[in-house]
Amino acid sequence: MGAGWMDLEDQYAFYGAYHSNKVNVLIHTLLVWPIIFTVIALAAYTPALGSLPLRDDSLPLQQYMVLNCSFVISAFYALYYTAIDQKAGILAGAMCMLCWVGGNAFAQSTEFSFGWKIVIIAQIICWTGQFIGHGIYERRAPAFCDNFFQAFLTGPYFVLLKVLHSAFGYEPYPGFWNNVSVKLSANLVQYHSSKRTSKSS
Structure with a gap:
């Protein structure tokens, strides 16, 4: 199932x-952003590719x-989020950049030998929760089974947009x-139709 x-x-x-x-x-609303954050935190252990212009370490x-x-x-x-939605996309983009800052704060305060274990535990917990959500409640395989990259790209924004719509319309x-x-x-309709076809064949 493709999409622009x-x-x-x-x-x-x-x-x-x-x-x-x-x-x-609800499960995804609680667990998708922690998955993104912990991936970013793990990536924060990599060497710097450059430095910020006009850097001033005295600034908070x-x-x-x-x-x-x-x-x-x-x-x-x-x-990407800012490009597809210039309103809530800015909020989503800001959250991503907060994950960057928070991820580096985590990496600088936690030795890698311990930090990667925290990341793995968090990932296992979050993914287990999502598999339970799909297996028991949704009764459909996760989106990444059909399009891995698209699911990872869309997931964080989907749950944020869902919250904004439910809370503020x-x-x-x-x-x-x-x-x-x-x-x-x-x-x-397409999914259920293909499911019935596969059962009857």
């Missing part, structure tokens, strides 16, 4: 088709703004949710 990379409706409908159960959505948090692999990952996500632009509902329904 810069089409927010297609991206949301793709990911939403794998997350229609409320319990599964500047010591944690290291241009290593964690910055590359965070900046990529931040730029946020809509990226007028008609967004109506359009997504149509595409999401079509994706689910």
